[in-house]
Amino acid sequence: MRPKWVVVLLVVSLVGNALELSLYARAEWRSHQESQKFGEWVQSLAVSKNPKVVVKEFEPRMQALEQRKNRWETELQWQDFQQQPDSAIDKAALDSVASIARQKYELLYQSRRALSAVDDPKLRTRMERRWRQQMGIGE
């Protein structure tokens, strides 16, 4: 092969190498960004899907509601596995899930109203921040 063609081939091949490297770096960077975004999304979903009462005294009532919610959601999922789902159970479960959601948010609201009675200022500030985060209110 003549040296001129060797040089052309080498340049093309080196450009190919550079392209592969840049594609690899881009894919790595993208996957890193995506995993970071996914982590943030999971965190925000966990906070917004499981809002917590900001005053301890309300916790037992919230836990009881969570348990009821879990029970009815499982009932709904169980119905999905049935050949002939029971529409009465379906309706009861959907009504219950809706009613529990209402009660949960009412309890959350009451717990925030009761926050001013908490003596510890550090705890109050922390709970205030959590409240804003879980309710989607900016700082």
Place this chain on the structure above:
Amino acid sequence: MKQRWLYVLLVLSLAVNAGALGFYGVSKYRDWRRNQRYLSKEFKPGTTWHQLDRLFADLKKSRAPHFDTLHAATREIGLLALEPNPDSARLNAALDRIARATREEHRLMRVPNRAFLGLHRPEKLEFWRNRFKVEYDSILRVDSGTAVQPEEER
């Protein structure tokens, strides 16, 4: 001498190119094989990834307005709780919106959930059903009042 180094560099560069392309091809092929194996093991013959993607895309699309309502109502409750004299009518309206959106969200999930389960092979569906039954039974055991009654009647 200079020419010999040129050849060495060319061979190395071409080898890197071939290696990168080969690695990419093999990993793509392996991914495809793994996905196909999972698809044929779990789902009825003829089920495609496109079908599954479509199912979840439709679900996401139909749930979106209810998610938005839920977020807006949650935010409103959050702000009302911070006010010195909150309007109880506004609070009740936001709570009602949350209840309605939650109900709709759960209701809408039923159709794609059932469609998704319907795509499974019968033996796999039985497997998942039996596994879920263990969880279902344990929840019913914890829940002492096992009679199915709507929440309002309690």
